[in-house]
Amino acid sequence: MSSVIVCHACDLAHRIEQIAPNSRVRCVRCRAELYRTGTASIDTAIAVALSGLVLFVLANVYPLVAFEVNGTTRVATLIGAAQGLYSQGYAAIAALVLFTAVLVPLTQILAFLYVLVALRAKRRAPGAHALFRAIAALRPWAMTEVFMLGALVSLVKLAAEAEVAPRISLLAYGLLMLALAALTGMTPTEQFWQWVERGRHVRSGE
Amino acid sequence: MSELLTGRQLGLLVCTRCRATVRANPVGRSRCPRCRAPLHARKPASLATTAALLVTAALLYIPANVLPVMHTHQLFSDEDDTIMSGVISLAQQGSWPIALLVFFASIVVPLLKLVALGEIVIASSRRSVRNAQQRSRLYRVIEFVGRWSMIDVFAVSLLVALVQIQSLAEIEVRPGALAFAAVVVLTMIAARSFDERLLWDAEQRG
Numbered sequence: 001m002s003s004v005i006v007c008h009a010c011d012l013a014h015r016i017e018q019i020a021p022n023s024r025v026r027c028v029r030c031r032a033e034l035y036r037t038g039t040a041s042i043d044t045a046i047a048v049a050l051s052g053l054v055l056f057v058l059a060n061v062y063p064l065v066a067f068e069v070n071g072t073t074r075v076a077t078l079i080g081a082a083q084g085l086y087s088q089g090y091a092a093i094a095a096l097v098l099f100t101a102v103l104v105p106l107t108q109i110l111a112f113l114y115v116l117v118a119l120r121a122k123r124r125a126p127g128a129h130a131l132f133r134a135i136a137a138l139r140p141w142a143m144t145e146v147f148m149l150g151a152l153v154s155l156v157k158l159a160a161e162a163e164v165a166p167r168i169s170l171l172a173y174g175l176l177m178l179a180l181a182a183l184t185g186m187t188p189t190e191q192f193w194q195w196v197e198r199g200r201h202v203r204s205g206e
Numbered sequence: 207m208s209e210l211l212t213g214r215q216l217g218l219l220v221c222t223r224c225r226a227t228v229r230a231n232p233v234g235r236s237r238c239p240r241c242r243a244p245l246h247a248r249k250p251a252s253l254a255t256t257a258a259l260l261v262t263a264a265l266l267y268i269p270a271n272v273l274p275v276m277h278t279h280q281l282f283s284d285e286d287d288t289i290m291s292g293v294i295s296l297a298q299q300g301s302w303p304i305a306l307l308v309f310f311a312s313i314v315v316p317l318l319k320l321v322a323l324g325e326i327v328i329a330s331s332r333r334s335v336r337n338a339q340q341r342s343r344l345y346r347v348i349e350f351v352g353r354w355s356m357i358d359v360f361a362v363s364l365l366v367a368l369v370q371i372q373s374l375a376e377i378e379v380r381p382g383a384l385a386f387a388a389v390v391v392l393t394m395i396a397a398r399s400f401d402e403r404l405l406w407d408a409e410q411r412g
Contacts, residue, residue, distance in 0.1 A: 065364060146354055160299045189224055
C-alpha cells in the first residue's frame, strides 16, 4: 500500500511505499524530515512521562541554588525565580519564566500521560485532539535545557562574590530535562498518530 | 519544468500541526481529519505577520542592548549591567566559556535572527528562486537556536531571587531585561509564523 506524503517545508510530494518502524525519511529536495518512527512502546513512553512527573514535583519542592554571604544563606526555588521578578514589578518577564520553565513542561507531561494512558487502555480520550495540538504548539516553548544553562550562568556570576552551591532541585530539574527530551524523542508526530490510528482500528473492529 | 510535483499541483495539503497529507477541499475552510487543526495551503498572511514582528523586534533590540538589564546594589557600590557589560565582567572573571556562551546566545543569536529572517522575508516577497536550499537551511538554524537567547533572562531571574539581602547586597531587574525578553519572544513567533514553503514556491513557476 503506497501513499503520498507532502513535505511540510517545501511542499514536494513523495510516494512512500510503506512507513517502516524505526525509520527516518527526509525530503529529497529540502532535506526536511518527512517523518520519523521509533521502536519505543506506549508503555515506555508512559514510564518516562511518570518519572518526569515525579522529577517535576521534586524540582519544584526543594531549592535550586543556595547563596551564602556573611553567614546568611538564601535559597531560590523554581517558583521563587519568577516571584522575585514579579515583586519587582516585572510581571511580564515573571510570567514568561514561569510559562517556559514550569508550566509548559508540566502541561506537556500531563497531556502526554492523559493521551498515552487512554491509548494504552484502548479508551476514547475526550479532548485528545485538542491536547495533541497543544503539545505540538507548545514544543518550542518548553525551555528546561535553556533554564539549566541560565542557572549555570547565574552560579558562575555569583561564584566570584560569594559562596554559591547547586541544590537538590537543580539535579532533579536536570533529570527532568532529560526525561522530557526522551519523551519528545520517543513520540515523534508520525509515531504518535500511528498509535492513535491503531487504537481506532481496534475499537472499530470490536 | 522538472518532473517533481508539489502538493499544490496535486491538490494536496499538509497539516501544519500533525503533518498529515490531506486532499484539499476546494470549497471553504477545512479541518485536518486526523488532528482537526484548521488547514491552510500556506500559513495565512505569513509574510506580513513575520515582517511586522521582525520590525517590532528590531526596534526593541536597541533598548535591549543599550538599557541596563539589572542593577547590583552592594554596601559600597552600585552598578548597572547591560547585556554586553555582563558578558565583559564574566570574561574578566576568567569564565571564558560562559562569557562566550552568553555572548552568542544574547547578542549574536538575536542579531542573526533579525538579519537572516529579514533577508528571507525580502527574498520570499520577491519570489527569488535562487538559493532556496541555503535559505531553508538558514531558516532551520534560526528556528533551532532562537530559544537559547532565554539564557540571560533565566540567569537574571535566579540572581534576583537569590541576592536579596537587605542593605548588604541586592540585585534588581531593569527595563532592558523587558525589552530583551520581548525581542526573544517576538523573533521566535516571527520565525514560526513564516511559511518555509514560500521559499520554494517560486521554483515551480520557473
